[in-house]
Amino acid sequence: MQKPDRSFYKCSALELAKKLLGYHLVRIIDNKALIGKIVETEAYMGEFDKAAHSYNNRRTKRTETMFGPPGHAYVYLIYGMYYCMNIVAAETGIPQAVLIRALEPVEGMKEMAELRYGKSLDQCSEREILGLTNGPGKLCKAMHITGTDNGEDLCGDRLFILKGPVPPDSDIVNTTRINIDYAEEAIHFPYRFYINSSPYVSVRDKKYNTK
DNA sequence: ATACAGATCGGT
DNA sequence: CCGATCTGTATA
Numbered sequence: 001m002q003k004p005d006r007s008f009y010k011c012s013a014l015e016l017a018k019k020l021l022g023y024h025l026v027r028i029i030d031n032k033a034l035i036g037k038i039v040e041t042e043a044y045m046g047e048f049d050k051a052a053h054s055y056n057n058r059r060t061k062r063t064e065t066m067f068g069p070p071g072h073a074y075v076y077l078i079y080g081m082y083y084c085m086n087i088v089a090a091e092t093g094i095p096q097a098v099l100i101r102a103l104e105p106v107e108g109m110k111e112m113a114e115l116r117y118g119k120s121l122d123q124c125s126e127r128e129i130l131g132l133t134n135g136p137g138k139l140c141k142a143m144h145i146t147g148t149d150n151g152e153d154l155c156g157d158r159l160f161i162l163k164g165p166v167p168p169d170s171d172i173v174n175t176t177r178i179n180i181d182y183a184e185e186a187i188h189f190p191y192r193f194y195i196n197s198s199p200y201v202s203v204r205d206k207k208y209n210t211k
Numbered sequence: 212a213t214a215c216a217g218a219t220c221g222g223t
Numbered sequence: 224c225c226g227a228t229c230t231g232t233a234t235a
Binding site for chain 2: 051082084099101
Binding site for chain 3: 053058060061062063076077078079080081
């Protein structure tokens, strides 16, 4: 598998959000790799997207990373206790990003269990295992992604992406984003993507529930 | 200087 | 449904 170069990220967040499904997010800690397959994403489209931190081109210390070049990590603290990771899209000056909402563990599950629950994997219930990385705050905890990773270049070798199995369109759900009740008309924009067959999706859209 | 809400999560 | 917990942001 191979690491995409910067041109991969140089497209709209909407396009990138879909392209990232199936790719692997890799985190190197102490020379060990923690890897998760990206199974759920959300696009934040910047200037005209009321759900985005960068709405109206609001440029502050926090949002600065989104205004930078594509292919970097935008990591922020939410509710005083959880981190969320985004991948900056578009180009310098255009503040778009893709929120990584869920991963499916691929490698380093033992380390993830320790980081997330502070106990060994074999002491985890089925439910806890499925809860390892099925949310934006959860996956950051499991991958040890924190504020110090804000601005990290994904073309580097500490936190990056690898090409993975591309899901067929028939397995991709495209629907509305989660927890953006304040965003008025943007509430209804279909900016969320997930792999329907993955058990690690955070919130399912009833319309596409296969059961 | 102060007030307030939030791209979440886990427990009731 | 509610509270945790704290930073960023806006207002004055």
